[in-house]
Each structure stands twice: as structure tokens, then as C-alpha cells.
Amino acid sequence: MVTCSKQSVEEEKHVEEELKKVESSIAILNTDLEQLNERKSNCLNKMRHLQDKISREGADVVVQKLFTLSQSLKALERHASDLQSHCDSKASKLQADVNELENVMFCGKDGKNFSDCLDSSLHNSLERLNSAKRELAIKLREIVWLKRQLDDVPSQAELIQYEHRFSELDVQIQEKLRKTRKYYATFNALLEIKDLMLKETSLLNSISSQFQGAISSTAGRMKLIDSMEGILTGTQQKLEKVQLTLQAEQKICDAVKERYATAIAEQRSCYSILKDFQEECAKNERLRRLSS
Structure with missing residues (x-):
């Protein structure tokens, strides 16, 4: 029983200290509000003084001062309203904490009920902390997933290397x-040469086999001459076709050479442009690292 009473006394002292801290913070907030009100009143007094001065003197320079002071007054009013809302929210939160502590104090006179109330409040705090930890873990997983996606995206240097x-x-x-x-x-070409050589061989074989019989008579000699002239005409026609084909191929070759020279010039210009681009990318990466 003595130990229980001592514990209750210590807990009451702890609660009283918390209440004193809350009251001190409320007092600090009230002093801040009083200072802001004093500044506001000073600004209003300055505005009245300026209005009196305007009524006595010219309104060229004084209006400018009045305009700047009105702007500063508006800024102070906004700051005061923000501070007032912050103070109200802080005061409401502190008042809620005070009410909760008072409820804990007055929920039971004996140490058992007081310890039960403290346990319940601690349990609720732990639950809120665990929920906040779970939310933080979810956010961390999302951040890690986004970092992995960013790592999967290739950088500018990697894209240049792939290119x-x-x-x-x-x-x-x-x-x-x-x-x-x-x-x-x-x-x-070799296959065509082979076909021509085979035709030429067969032609020579046919001429050699028919030469002895054709040379013995005048009609045979005339027939042989006619056939040789026909062979010569066909050979010349084929030679002309081959020359035409050669000229066409030569034109194609010249056009390909011109395109090749143009492509070489474009390649050199592309290499120079790519080199400049790589230098600019390196500068950009250095500037990005410096800025980050």
C-alpha cells in the first residue's frame, strides 16, 4: 500500500510538471500574440502620424511611405493571422492533452485505476506509432520502387554507348x-564465262568436224563462209550487248562512288557533331552533379 501511494504521488508530480510545461508554452504563445498586437498598434500609430503629416505637407513622398507601410501592415496582419491560427491549433492540441491528463488523473483515485488509464493511453500511443511506422514503410517501399525504375532508365552516356x-x-x-x-x-560471272567457253568449244568442234567435208567443194566453202559470217555477226551483237551492260554497270559504279564520297563526308561531319554533343553532355552531367 505504501509503494502504491508513492507511485501515485510520483505520477501526480509528473502530471503536474507536464501541466506546468503546457501552461508555460501557452504563456509563451500569449506573449507572442501580445508582441504582434503591439507591433500592429505601432503600425497603426505610424499610419495616423503619416495621415496627419499628409494633411500638413505635400502628398508625393508621404504617399509612397504610406503605401510601403500599408504593405508591411498587410504582411504583418497575414503573419499575425497565421501565427494566431498556429497558436489556436497549438493551444487546442495542448488543451486536449491537458484534458486527457486530467481525465487520467481523475479517472480513479487509487493507483490501479491510474495505472490502467496510463496503460491504455500508452497502448493507444503505441498503436498510433505503429500505424505511422507502417505508413512510413509503405512510403519507403514506394520510394525504393521509384528508384529502381529510375535506375532501369538508361542515362545519356549509356544511350550514346548503345548508339x-x-x-x-x-x-x-x-x-x-x-x-x-x-x-x-x-x-x-565465272558461271557465264564457263557457259561461253562451252559454247565456243562446241562451236570449234563443229567447225573442225565439218571443215574437211566443206572445203572439198565450192558450195561447201560458201556455206562455211556464210556460217562463219553468221557466227561473227552473232558474236559482235553479243559483244555489243556486253559492252552496253558494262557501260551501265560503270555508270552504276560511278554513282555508287559518288554516294560513297558523300556518305564519307556526312560521316565525318556526324562524327564531329557527335564529339561536340558528347562534350556538351559531359558538361551537362558535371553541372547537374554540381547543382545536386
Whole structure:
């Protein structure tokens, strides 16, 4: 029984100290309000003095002062209203705490009821703290998720590096395609040469087999000459076609060379522009790090 009474006395002393702290904070807030009211009254007195001075003197310079003082008065009134609302909210909160402490004090005279009330208040405080911790954990998870999403987005340097790799891969693919087309063209040319050689061989074999029989008579010789002239005409026509094809291919080759020279010039200009762009990006990154 003695220990219980001692505990109740200590708890009452603790509650009284809390009440004194609350009263002191309320007194501080009241003094702040009194100071603001004094400043407001001083501003009003200055405005009255300025009005009297305006009535006595000219209104050019005084009106400007009055305008500045009215602006400062409005700012002080806004500050006073904000402070008043803050003081009211603080006072209401402190009054609620005081009422809660009074309820805790007067909920029961013995130490058991007082300790039960304190336990319930502590339990409620712990519940509010746990709920705040849960909300904070949810916010932290959202922040971590957003940071991961930001990390997944490539930076400017990574995008430039990807562009370099893709351009190098495109150059390798174009080189491989050019070599493959060259091999196919060589194969087709060799195949055509083979066909022409086979035709020429068959023609020479036919001439060699028919030469002895055709040279023995005049009609055979005339027929052989006509056939040789026909072969020569066909060969010349084919040669003309081949020359026309060669000229067309030469024109295409010249056009490709011109496009290649133009592309080389554009590539050089693009490299210079890319170098300037990379330097500007590096400067931007340094400035961003300095600003952050």
C-alpha cells in the first residue's frame, strides 16, 4: 500500500510538471500574440502620424511611405493571422492533452485505476506509432520502387554507348553484305564465262568436224563462209550487248562512288557533331552533379 501511494504521488508530480510545461508554452504563445498586437498598434500609430503629416505637407513622398507601410501592415496582419491560427491549433492540441491528463488523473483515485488509464493511453500511443511506422514503410517501399525504375532508365552516356555499338554492328553487317554480293557476282560471272567457253568449244568442234567435208567443194566453202559470217555477226551483237551492260554497270559504279564520297563526308561531319554533343553532355552531367 505504501509503494502504491508513492507511485501515485510520483505520477501526480509528473502530471503536474507536464501541466506546468503546457501552461508555460501557452504563456509563451500569449506573449507572442501580445508582441504582434503591439507591433500592429505601432503600425497603426505610424499610419495616423503619416495621415496627419499628409494633411500638413505635400502628398508625393508621404504617399509612397504610406503605401510601403500599408504593405508591411498587410504582411504583418497575414503573419499575425497565421501565427494566431498556429497558436489556436497549438493551444487546442495542448488543451486536449491537458484534458486527457486530467481525465487520467481523475479517472480513479487509487493507483490501479491510474495505472490502467496510463496503460491504455500508452497502448493507444503505441498503436498510433505503429500505424505511422507502417505508413512510413509503405512510403519507403514506394520510394525504393521509384528508384529502381529510375535506375532501369538508361542515362545519356549509356544511350550514346548503345548508339556506338549499334552503328558498329551496322557497319559490320553492311561489310558482310558487300562481301557476300561480291562473291555472288564473281560466281555468276565465272558461271557465264564457263557457259561461253562451252559454247565456243562446241562451236570449234563443229567447225573442225565439218571443215574437211566443206572445203572439198565450192558450195561447201560458201556455206562455211556464210556460217562463219553468221557466227561473227552473232558474236559482235553479243559483244555489243556486253559492252552496253558494262557501260551501265560503270555508270552504276560511278554513282555508287559518288554516294560513297558523300556518305564519307556526312560521316565525318556526324562524327564531329557527335564529339561536340558528347562534350556538351559531359558538361551537362558535371553541372547537374554540381547543382545536386
